[in-house]
Amino acid sequence: MSDISVIRVRDLLMVTLPSDPDDATVSALQHQVLEAMQKREPKGVVLDISAVETLDSFxxxxxxxxxxxxxxxxxxxxxxxxxxxxxxxxxQIGLTLGKIETALDVDRALEMVARGDGNIGGQK
Amino acid sequence: MTAVSQGEIQIATESDILLARRAVREAATQVGFGATDVTRIVTAASELARNTFLYAGRGTMHWTRCELHGREGLELKFVDKGPGIPDISLALQEGYSTGKGLGMGLPGAKRLMDDMDIQSAPGHGTTITVKKWRKT
Structure with missing residues (x-):
């Protein structure tokens, strides 16, 4: 089972999630990302969930x-x-990800950041 | 039929939720569900297995390949000897939670599956059975 990978690409943190993480791995995500925010001072985070097969409410x-x-x-x-x-x-289950911005893939996410458009997700 | 037609997973730790998901993914794929239905079934299983762990501490998930009028399907049964659900219709309400979860597990799982049956006696435990039938 692979862990979460957090790497810095230019001004961003690229966080890649494994296909079927257990609860402990999911909980570690929060900690790892926030710690990396403080240490590496990126402008933002791109969460790559393209491998994720199951997104439950937790x-x-x-x-x-x-x-x-x-x-x-x-x-x-x-x-x-x-x-x-x-x-x-x-x-179908009624899960929303709040007002988080989304992109079709990592490439588009990087494009959004490069263009500096903060309005794609409906807010700045 | 050469494929395994039933099995069970003990749910006693948080990581057993992952084992339950894996077993259900394999079973649903074997039954021949498409990618979207497999995701629906695995997600429902994840919610129900987490409920078993959160509210009863431990329990068992049984999965069985089933057939009705020539249609193949998958049945998942979650059995625990936990505190039980005092008010099932309340527990099925969106956003209702006794505090441990989000209140989405039970109603969410119900929407993802074709059929859900809840048997619960306060103090004696809960049995939740869900079924999904393959299309065509």
């Missing part, structure tokens, strides 16, 4: 909370690469 809540915390620290979070089956399931 996982979704942790991701939404993490984005909220990153925002309080002055950064933006873009969730990238949600699979169609995951998007369908999340919508």
């Amino acid at each position: 996982f979704a809540r942790t991701v939404a909370e993490t984005a909220q915390m990153v925002r309080l620290m002055g950064g933006r979070t873009i969730i990238a690469g949600m699979r169609p089956a995951v998007a369908i399931t999340a919508t």
